[in-house]
Amino acid sequence: MMSLHEAIRGRRSIRRFTDQEVTGEQLALMFDAARWAPSWGNSQCWEIIVVRDRETRKKLQETLTPRNPAGPAMDTAPLVLVLAAGMGKSGCYKGERVTKFSEWFLYDLGLATQNICLTAHALGLGSVIVGAFAHDRVKEIVGLPAGYEAVTMIPVGHADHRPAAPKRREVAEFVHDDRFLG
Amino acid sequence: MMSLHEAIRGRRSIRRFTDQEVTGEQLALMFDAARWAPSWGNSQCWEIIVVRDRETRKKLQETLTPRNPAGPAMDTAPLVLVLAAGMGKSGCYKGERVTKFSEWFLYDLGLATQNICLTAHALGLGSVIVGAFAHDRVKEIVGLPAGYEAVTMIPVGHADHRPAAPKRREVAEFVHDDRFLG
Numbered sequence: 001m002m003s004l005h006e007a008i009r010g011r012r013s014i015r016r017f018t019d020q021e022v023t024g025e026q027l028a029l030m031f032d033a034a035r036w037a038p039s040w041g042n043s044q045c046w047e048i049i050v051v052r053d054r055e056t057r058k059k060l061q062e063t064l065t066p067r068n069p070a071g072p073a074m075d076t077a078p079l080v081l082v083l084a085a086g087m088g089k090s091g092c093y094k095g096e097r098v099t100k101f102s103e104w105f106l107y108d109l110g111l112a113t114q115n116i117c118l119t120a121h122a123l124g125l126g127s128v129i130v131g132a133f134a135h136d137r138v139k140e141i142v143g144l145p146a147g148y149e150a151v152t153m154i155p156v157g158h159a160d161h162r163p164a165a166p167k168r169r170e171v172a173e174f175v176h177d178d179r180f181l182g
Numbered sequence: 183m184m185s186l187h188e189a190i191r192g193r194r195s196i197r198r199f200t201d202q203e204v205t206g207e208q209l210a211l212m213f214d215a216a217r218w219a220p221s222w223g224n225s226q227c228w229e230i231i232v233v234r235d236r237e238t239r240k241k242l243q244e245t246l247t248p249r250n251p252a253g254p255a256m257d258t259a260p261l262v263l264v265l266a267a268g269m270g271k272s273g274c275y276k277g278e279r280v281t282k283f284s285e286w287f288l289y290d291l292g293l294a295t296q297n298i299c300l301t302a303h304a305l306g307l308g309s310v311i312v313g314a315f316a317h318d319r320v321k322e323i324v325g326l327p328a329g330y331e332a333v334t335m336i337p338v339g340h341a342d343h344r345p346a347a348p349k350r351r352e353v354a355e356f357v358h359d360d361r362f363l364g
Binding site for chain 2: 005033042044050052056065107119122144167169
């Protein structure tokens with residue numbers, strides 16, 4: 001299978017897909033990868049809704065912010081993963097929040113997301129992480145009960161383009177020795 | 183190099199380290215991996231402070247919550263990475279927040295963190311993600327200016343133990359078809 005190094009450097013955000021299906025086996029590998037992500041106190045607050053139904057996907061697409069570049073991905077991918085989180089676990093100790101930040105579940109879902117997107121890439125699939133949408137509307141569409149939040153949507157499929165990598169900050173711009181130097 | 187599959191499944195949270203140093207080359211590979219993480223609108227809000235100074239690390243260790251199981255990791259690892267985020271970029275459009283959540287930088291740092299920890303593992307190193315500590319005190323210790331937040335600390339080094347994997351939820355417990363079924 002693809003090396004970690006190659007997966008990390010070769011993954012791109014894919015926003016247009018072919019008609020080709022994603023197999024159950026491919027999905028199983030992506031979900032198993034998510035499963036092995038670390039999380040706050042091993043709390044594993046992630047939930048994944050696999051949306052294949054075309055009508056539901058249309059509704060999900062309509063929740064995107066205007067001019068969201070991921071619009072065509074929602075439309076052309078054979079499926080969309082909705083990543084959701086159970087509240088009151090990540091960042092908490094016995095149900096009480098113990099960090100400065102109130103949305104620690106975002107960090108844990110980021111960890112699991114990277115496992116999913118790297119695995120998709122290693123399987124020859126493309127994906128893109130969509131974050132700008134009406135979160136409460138998506139919650140309603142996929143039937144999330146109270147105590148859960150929809151966080152991101154990830155269309156997955158076979159890329160029909162090979163985008164160049166957007167420019168990255170150089171390592172020297174974000175790494176500091178012992179103290180932050182702005 | 184190690185396969186992605188093996189890296190994802192073999193990584194463990196390591197909380198005790200040997201004296202052996204982490205080389206500059208190993209760090210460079212970890213930081214380059216962080217660099218290739220996706221982020222909100224490619225905003226790349228991450229900053230990494232590499233703390234090797236023993237006195238500073240002692241101060242960082244003292245910020246941990248009581249009985250934090252990562253205490254010995256802060257002490258025995260040859261270095262601690264402090265992951266920080268610049269505010270007003272992730273989750274924002276032209277400086278204005280556009281999502282339901284106010285701490286989207288946590289998600290982006292989660293994505294970058296997983297690249298770092300997987301790469302550490304592939305290089306034969308261990309790491310653990312520490313999140314329960316006095317964030318504002320760490321901010322002060324590493325000299326973060328206004329507009330930045332300390333998010334996590336990641337001790338990195340050579341493992342002196344091989345912990346078993348903590349139990350994970352089964353895929354069937356967190357994956358749902360088309361609609362959430364609680």
